[in-house]
């Protein structure tokens with residue numbers, strides 16, 4: 001093998017697609033596991049019997065369960081900064097800057113967003129079911145899927161004068177304004193929690209992030225919505241992994257095809273050479289001297305190979321029939337075309353003088 005059959009670009013494409021496919025497959029497997037765990041998780045009703053169930057459970061702990069209840073603060077709730085009378089247990093205040101940035105490549109202004117300030121407050125809270133049964137929710141900020149209600153949203157338009165406009169064109173940035181939002185998990189909202197349920201030493205039920213590393217969920221949507229959402233995400237990762245695996249396979253096929261073509265050219269060359277040698281040997285047996293085996297001295301110039309000028313013309317190129325070169329020059333041709341007429345060379349036979 002004279003050279004490595006994979007070019008740098010091909011190796012790069014192959015490596016990238018295989019690496020991405022691997023990463024996406026890993027994320028997909030993780031998501032799939034989460035979905036499987038969600039499907040297997042038992043749904044518990046939050047009532048007075050729950051404490052008894054946990055009392056007889058070994059370790060007083062249920063690894064992964066789904067539980068639903070109404071949000072109730074343990075102490076004083078949080079008050080909304082913008083909406084009078086709104087109280088909650090988790091509050092997220094955000095200030096985002098919106099601006100237009102000049103994109104030199106697309107030659108347009110594109111939107112850009114940046115978080116200027118973010119604050120999350122939380123107070124301890126319980127989920128309350130029937131019979132006043134409660135479950136304390138631990139570490140709510142570690143949970144996934146907690147999309148809270150937006151209770152306040154206000155856009156502050158940026159104002160600017162003439163000099164600002166010139167400055168914007170020079171800097172390539174045009175401020176649009178600032179968006180102020182407040183999200184809140186309100187008192188009384190129904191919350192679905194998926195996590196580890198324990199009966200603590202103080203005889204209180206507590207929901208906490210699973211100790212086995214499974215994903216902890218708190219969601220204001222119902223369980224089915226949460227499950228379908230996770231399943232859809234798994235499908236997206238699966239599709240991405242497959243697409244990149246296919247891309248990798250396509251690159252491999254491409255390299256293989258090119259390599260095969262090269263091999264075929266080499267086989268054809270070998271076949272022609274063997275045929276030439278066979279014909280030459282056959283001619284010598286019957287006493288005919290082929291033109292190529294003449295002594296190399298004293299070749300008349302009109303009989304010398306047009307390429308090396310030192311050997312006699314020893315072969316006939318077919319189908320064009322030109323007698324123009326010696327066999328070693330024919331073999332060294334960069335392409336299988338006649339050096340005189342550029343026609344394809346299908347066969348090459350020795351030239352005899354009887």
Ligand SMILES: [Zn+2]
Pocket residue numbers: 305306307308309310311325326327328329330
């Ligand atoms: Zn020659």
Ligand SMILES: [Zn+2]
Pocket residue numbers: 317320321322338339340341342343
């Ligand atoms: Zn020719």
